[in-house]
Amino acid sequence: MTRLDRYILAQLLWVFGFFSLVLVSVYWVNRAVRLFDQLISDGQPMSVFLEFTALSLPMLIRTVLPISAFVAATYVTLGLLRNSEMSVLQAAGISPFRIARPVVVFGLIVTAFLTLLMHFLIPEARAELARRQVEVAQNLTASLLQDGVFQHPAEGITFFINEITEDGTMRGIYLSDARSQLQRIDYTARTALIVPEATGPKLVMIDGQAQVHDQRSGRLSVTGFGDFTYDLSSMAGPAGRGRSVQELTSSELMSPTPALLAETRASEAQFRFELVSRFVDGFAAVAAALIGFSALMAGGFSRLGFWKEIVLAVVLMALVQSLTNALAGPAMRQASLAWLGAIPLALAVAASMGLIGWATRRRRVKP
Incomplete structure (x- = not known):
């Protein structure tokens, strides 16, 4: 050079x-x-x-x-x-x-x-x-497992567990999702479990109801369910993926x-x-x-x-x-x-x- x-x-x-x-x-x-x-x-x-x-x-x-x-x-x-x-x-x-x-x-x-x-x-x-x-x-998913405490894992989300049994079953569930400006959905369930999946953790609620409050009309509709799956990946991110x-x-x-x-x-x-x-x-x-x-x-x-x-x-x-x-x-x-x-x-x-x-x-x- x-x-x-x-x-x-x-x-x-x-x-x-x-x-x-x-x-x-x-x-x-x-x-x-x-x-x-x-x-x-x-x-x-x-x-x-x-x-x-x-x-x-x-x-x-x-x-x-x-x-x-x-x-x-x-x-x-x-x-x-x-x-x-x-x-x-x-x-x-x-x-x-x-x-x-x-x-x-x-x-x-x-x-x-x-x-x-x-x-x-x-x-x-x-x-x-x-x-x-x-x-x-x-x-983050594990941090949700606290009974007797109102938690806010994400903006517009309120989560409450009345009791957690020794086998990890949650009793007395309340979940409020107010992220949408058009409606607020309040979930209540007798029992629930957190299930990890490839796309992210899921909250499986059993024997409960969903109350949908329309912010524009002010109407409230109530729907009962035997089991309902709520995606927690928006709060905790994906888990278990390849x-x-x-x-x-x-x-x-x-x-x-x-x-x-x-x-x-x-x-x-x-x-x-x-x-x-x-x-x-x-x-x-x-x-x-x-x-x-x-x-x-x-x-x-x-x-x-x-x-x-x-x-x-x-x-x-x-x-x-x-x-x-x-x-x-x-x-x-x-x-x-x-x-x-x-x-x-x-x-x-x-x-x-x-x-x-x-x-x-x-x-x-x-x-």
Whole structure:
């Protein structure tokens, strides 16, 4: 690596680190505020909040790194153009393709880190986060088992148990659900049990009635029931579910067994698309860096500013992301179309090479 490569690469890495720190902080604060409200309102300690935010960091970093690579490449190229350093390099006979070499190296460095995240850290973090969410949900369900106390596990929900027997049967149940602005439903039952299911815990009430009060008309209707099941997952969250495709290791995605397909409730096409995405999305940093670099190089030096080139770079990034989202649907429905995930990346690199080639052609001296 020459001194020129080290000079440009050092600037890219410095700016990349700065913007990565800023963007991760912004994303983290935005998520942490919502998570804090949710956990603290459920009575969870601060340690659970810190653990959940730490486990969500790999996913946030994976989202931020390609954006940071794009911003770093755009910012550094803009600085080289404004300071006329790019003009000096090209006057010395160095082509834009040669100047792009440290940009590609920079993108590959970020890609290596993204690959590590997507194949190892993110699946592990997702699996651990899901496991801890199940434990918290079980703790919330257990916290409902207090007799003689009016509890409010969620906004608009009031729950009361008159007595809990030694075998866990609840007697004298009162449950008021006032979350809807149109009606309030009051349930009373002689006995009840909490039953864990894959979709979340259920409250099975036996021998009771439901009183529905219509808030608009003021009418009250009463319905008796022998048994009635009330979903508690909205208060306690899902429990006992299987793993998702995102939580599986890459080796498991390569050879999905019938047991894994049944556990995740996913198709073979979703398995294949997730595996392809882990390989392809890592190289999004290379494409993002090249787009930022090539869009500015295509415009060249201008005393009127570089806002047109910056807008071009942003538009190209938006088009690549839109195409990625559009192709994700067909690729997840048919296993043979999993390769569609690589098309946006290939087109982004091809467009970048075309812009760099345009920058080279424009600077040829006419005889």
